[in-house]
Amino acid sequence: MLSLRSINQFYGQNHILWDVDLDLSPGTCTGVVGSTGMGKTTLVNCIMGHLPINSGSITWQEGNLPPLDLLHQPVERRAALGIGYVPQGRQIFSQLSVEDNLHIALLSGAGEARQRGIPPMVFELFPLIWSLRHRRSGDLSLDEQQQLALARALVLQPRLLILDEPVEGMSPWLEEEMGNLIHRLNHDFGLTILLLEQRISFIRKVADYFLLLHRGRGVARGEVAQLNESMVDTWLTTQSTG
Template sequence: MLKIEALNQFYGQSHTLWDVDLHVPEGQCTVLMGRNGVGKTTLLQCIMGHHAVKSGSMMLAGENLLNKSVEQRPRLGVGYVPQGRQIFPLLSVEENLEIGLPVRARGDRKIPEYIFDLFPVLNDMLHRRGGDLSGGQQQQLAIGRALVVNPKLLILDEPTEGIQPNVVSEIGDIIRKLNREMGLTVLLVEQKLPFARKVGDRFCILDRGRHVAEGEMTALNDALVKEYLTV
């Protein structure tokens, strides 16, 4: 689905991503892991076109993403849930969800009903302002907004950050359902190891801007956790 090879990215003179490779197989959930500040969010923002890439390749289902604008990437089937959710606090829940409708095909520009099946609270609070929702409800809104664009790849940047434990469990169940029952390919940045093991099929670890390990989730052993993930 998504294949990144030898990707390099700079902030000014600072080299932040070094020859990064990432393979996200179709129909699987790949978890991008690593300590704070190693380049995980930067890599996601490169995928979405928010940061320029110095060199390397980035292909989505055979399409070259690097020559596509920020606006074109959702139209190719990429849904993005950024770190911190970034919903519009003064817009209603319904208005937040409607933001993705222009990406959908003409004649199909309505909020899919299955989003309300996944997140009943959004239907209950449809006319409430996004800023009035709890953190967990805002995260559900952010995921729902990403799903409105009808993605084939869903990218989530630390969806459990600052969320109460019961909602974390619900979000994990929803990611598994989207991935394993509905066939949606998922790329997830996550630091909570139990959550990553619960939802992920594969892992990829970054360390100081470099790809250092990857494999099936069952291969994420204690040695890798100790070397690259523990604080």
């Protein structure tokens, strides 16, 4: 579905990503693991087109269709292709209503998506969002804002959903609820999920595969069962210097 090869990215003179490889197969959940400042969000910004890469390739392919060079696709086109993104911090339009936030998300889709409107599955997954649809988004609780951010990403019915630190600041109870939701999206709705996260316990609960980033390099990868304590001690207890 999505394949990254030898991705290198610079910020000014600073080399941020070093020859990063990543493969996402349809229907899987992959966790990109790393401490703060190790390149997780930069990697996703490259996928979404918010940051240019200096070398490497990003390829998108669906079913038996020919592979598509994602680097030649504008930012707005990537959402229309079927890539949903929930950024760190949610970034909802706080002055607008919940319903307005959802309709704005529809505008980034193709004409067919706009005509269909908000899919019923959004309100099936988030019944609270329906009851709050006329509420100003900035007045929502942290959990409600996170639900809105997810609902907004799902209105275009993506095939790949990217979540950046989805349980940041959440209580253990809310973290459990988020884990159940991600599991449902992945297993019941068949979404491919790319999850950026620092909490190893959460990755182990929901992901099938992992990529461990340290200072912009992919230092370990594999099935999530292989993400052992030795790797955690070696790579995730080291503090970022950048």
